[in-house]
Amino acid sequence: QVQLVESGGGSVQSGGSLRLSCAASGYIYSSYCMAWFRQAPGKEREGVASIDSDGRTSYADSVKGRFTISHDNAKNTLYLQMNTLKPEDTAMYYCATDLPTVHALSPHEYHYWGQGTQVTVSS
Numbered sequence: 001q002v003q004l005v006e007s008g009g010g011s012v013q014s015g016g017s018l019r020l021s022c023a024a025s026g027y028i029y030s031s032y033c034m035a036w037f038r039q040a041p042g043k044e045r046e047g048v049a050s051i052d053s054d055g056r057t058s059y060a061d062s063v064k065g066r067f068t069i070s071h072d073n074a075k076n077t078l079y080l081q082m083n084t085l086k087p088e089d090t091a092m093y094y095c096a097t098d099l100p101t102v103h104a105l106s107p108h109e110y111h112y113w114g115q116g117t118q119v120t121v122s123s
Helices: none
Strands: 002-007 010-013 018-026 033-039 046-052 057-059 067-072 077-082 091-098 117-122
Touching: 002 091, 018 033, 018 091, 018 117, 033 067, 033 077, 046 067, 046 077, 057 067, 077 091
Parallel strands: 010 117
Antiparallel strands: 002 018, 018 077, 033 046, 033 091, 046 057, 067 077, 091 117
C-alpha cells in the first residue's frame, strides 16, 4: 500500500510563492506517474501538474510558467514550486500516484491519494 503525505501549504499574498512537498512510502512502482491536483470549494478536482518516472512533465494551462513539478528519487518526495500565486490558485492541493498514464492530469487515473494541504492566496 502506498502512503502519500503532503505538506507546505499555507496562506500567502498574491504574487507570493510556496513549495508543496509530498512524501511517498510503502510499495513504490518502478514506473510511475505522480501528480498534483487541486480542488476549490464547489468545484471539481483538477489536475495541476504531473511527472512520470522518465521525467516527463505536464502542466495545466493555468499554471504554466508559474508552477514547477519535480521529484527527488532519493527522498521519494514530490514537490510543487508555486510562484506568482494568484487568488484563483486558492484550493486544497492533493498529490496522487499510480502507473504511467497518457491522461496524467485526469484524477480518474489515480488510485493513491494524500490527505491534502490547503493553499490560500489573498489579494
